[in-house]
Amino acid sequence: MSAPAHHSRNRPPVRPRRDPRTGSARAVAFETLRAVHESDAYANLVLPKAIAAAGLTGADAGLATELTYGTLRRQGTYDAIIALSADRGAHEIDPPVLDALRLGVHQLLSTRIASHAAVNETVDLVRSARGKGAAGFANAVLRRISRDTPGEWMARVEASARSDDERIGLSSAHPVWVVRALRRALAAEGRADELEDLLHADNEAPRVTMTALPGLAEVPADATPTLYSPTGFRAGGGDPEPIVSGSEGRLRVQDEGSQLAAYALVNAAPIRPGERWLDLCAGPGGKTALLAAEALAHGAQLEANEISPVRAGLVRQALAAVPLDVPVSEEDGRVRAxxxxxTYDRILVDAPCTGLGALRRRPEARWRKSPADVPELVALQRELASTAIGALKPGGILAYVTCSPHLAETSSVVADLRRDWGDEIEELDARAVVQSVAREPLDLAAPSDGSGRVQLWPHRHGTDAMFIALFRKR
Known part of the structure; x- marks a missing residue:
């Protein structure tokens, strides 16, 4: 005989069976989010180590990656939703609890993970991190969010905006100052109407792009060549690490825009044997490796400099694939130059910047920087580029590069260099140089000042928003 129905009320509720794969992936994602927000770590450096330590591979590693990057990309939107559900600002919530909630909201609103699993597993993370009371709070917030659709929550978030720019920022998960900076940069090209496409592209996971170091490796026969870089390719899905390690680093992961920036310096003028080149801000070494391969092929010498010891170590790792002696110094680039x-025939200044051009790959950058950071960065960029010009021989070429389209970091720095150096420098047509390198013509909008600078875009070219300007010292 079965037990009376009323006895079932006294039994503990049966929790849905959990998928251990998603549990492990959540733990790795949560660990990475905590490192990003507690220690200012970079997700692209922390996450691979956390995945390896947890023994995740294949689909498991892919899920941890999606949970981490998806949560970071949409953080501002999720914070607004959490605030509405919790009746308190996100800044008032204990940071570990807030990170877990962000992770839970991403699963609820932007993935196909079952709601009960998203809630229960997130609550367990909070319980482990902050105890029973915090777990009860997280459970209440997430269950409230799970009752409504993503569209309904977005409508509420947008209705809470105090201006059109704030509405755009909340819906696209970009700080308002970034929205305005990107709009101004597009408007300088007469393309302000592309803002929505750009913001959307920033929130799309980028496809992995690789390069074959020239003269040392060939694009694999089964790979798909990229549209623009002469050595760029995509190798399909899956982890690219076996390709990198199998080629001893001669096939390597690198954004196509980064490849084009290095090739712009190489192709700005014919190379004479014995030239001396300098990569002044070399970390993490992707462009350095390309320059080293080209220097080897053309009988040039290359030196590199990177002020950060950790990033200098990455430069040395990247250079291990090239049989060329490239000394790597660890000095302030301004002092080094x-x-x-x-002294030098060619110098690359890939200057430290806000990183607004790489938000697809480093989504935490949009929340880490503020307008107050820009003036200090611009001053550093100007000083690095100016001292680099001083280090050029007469006839030497400078490539000034930033992974940011912010006008203060791009055209304003160029204008300052032209003013400070006057007739001692000549700005070259970087657009013509890059077009001469590219496999296919690029849609490069002419800047409003008629200069030949290059601004690449995620939504238009599928690259990071790399800025490239070229100068020759007279």
Whole structure:
């Protein structure tokens, strides 16, 4: 005989069976989010180590990656939703609890993970991190969010906006200052109407792009060549690490825009044997490796500099694939260049910047920087580029590059260089140089000042928003 029905009320509720795969992936994602927000770590550096430590592979590693990057990309939108559900600002919530909630909201509103699993597993994360009371709070917030559709929550978030720009920022998960900076940069090209497409592209996971170091490797026969870089390719899905390790680093992961920036310096003028080149801000070394391969092929010498010891180590790792002796110094680039007056034939200044051009790959950058950071960065960029010009021989070429389209970091720095150096420098047509390198013509909008600078875009070219300007010292 079965038990009376009323006895079932006294039994503990049967929790849905959990998928251990998603549980492990959530734990790795949560660990990475905590490192990003607690220690200012970079997800692209922390996550692979966390995945390896947890023993995740294949689909498991892919899920951890999606949970991490998806949560970081949409963080501002999720914070607004959490605030509405919790009746308190996100900044008032204990940081570990807030990170877990962000992770839970991403699963509820942007993935196909079952709601009960998203809620229960997230609550368990909070219980482990902050105890029973915090777990009860997280459970209440997430269950409230799970009752309504993503569209309904977005409508509420947009209705809470105090201006059109704030509405755009909340719906696209970009800080308002970034929205405005991107709009101004597009408007400088007469393309302000592309803002929505750009914001959407920033929130799309980028496809993995690779390069074959020239003269040292060939694009694999089964790979798909990229549209623009002469050595760029895509190798299909899956982890690219076996390709990289199998080629001893001669086939490597690198954004196509980064490849084009290095090739712009190489192709700005014919190379004479014995030239001396300098990569002044070399970390993490992708462009350095391409320059080293080209230097090897053309009988040039290359030196590299990177002020951060950790990033200098990455430069050395990247250079291990190239049989060329490339010394790597660890100095302030301004000091390094000032001590080498009239020494180099070509210098690359890939200057530290806000990183607004790489939000697809480093989504935490949009939440980490603020307008207050821009003036200090611009001053550094100007000083690095100016001292680099001083380190050029007469006739030497400078490539000034940033992974940001912010006008203060691009055209304003260029304008300052032209003003400060006057007739001692000549700006070259970087657009013509890049077009001469590219496999297919690029849609490069002419800047409003008629210069030949290059601005690449995620939505238009499928690359990071790399800025490239070229100068020759007279």
């Amino acid at each position: 000032s001590a080498s007056l009239a």
